[in-house]
Amino acid sequence: MGTRDCGQKSAMSSPCIGEAGRTGDWRSTRPEFDPAKCLAVKAGRPACFQCWAYCPEGVIKKEVGSEVDLTYCKGCGICVEVCPSGAITMIPEPEEE
Ligand code: SF4
Ligand code: SF4
Incomplete structure (x- = not known):
């Protein structure tokens, strides 16, 4: 099984700690x-949500x-690739102190 201590069984489950x-x-x-x-x-209402739909981890609200x-x-x-308006960019993680 890919998860432990989560009680979740489907690919659409919420994120949780896995074996890795x-x-x-x-x-x-x-x-x-x-x-x-x-x-x-820009529309001021729920719209688009391609980033939410395609995020493989289900972590975008x-x-x-x-x-x-x-x-x-x-x-x-993937969210960057699917966003139709270029609203998302990937930036490097901050260096750990
Ligand atoms: S980079 Fe984007 S698509 Fe990938 S896991 Fe993070 S939020 Fe989801
Ligand atoms: S960030 Fe991009 S993909 Fe996500 S809702 Fe806004 S326009 Fe759509």
Whole structure:
């Protein structure tokens, strides 16, 4: 099984700690949203949500002004690829102190 101590069984389950730990621990880059370019923000209503639909970790909130749960964002960049307005870019993770 891919997860433990989660009580979840389907691919559509919420993110949780798996056999390899939290997916956010793998990340070397993170998504950064530019609200000025986001179609939902510009429309002022729930719209688009391609980033939410295609995020393989299910960590983008389905709401205007998308937020990402960085605990489980693995930095794959798929959200960047599917965003139709170029509102998301990947930036390097800050150096650990
Ligand atoms: S698509 Fe990838 S990079 Fe974007 S929020 Fe989801 S896990 Fe993170
Ligand atoms: S895919 Fe891009 S434009 Fe659409 S809701 Fe997400 S950030 Fe906004």
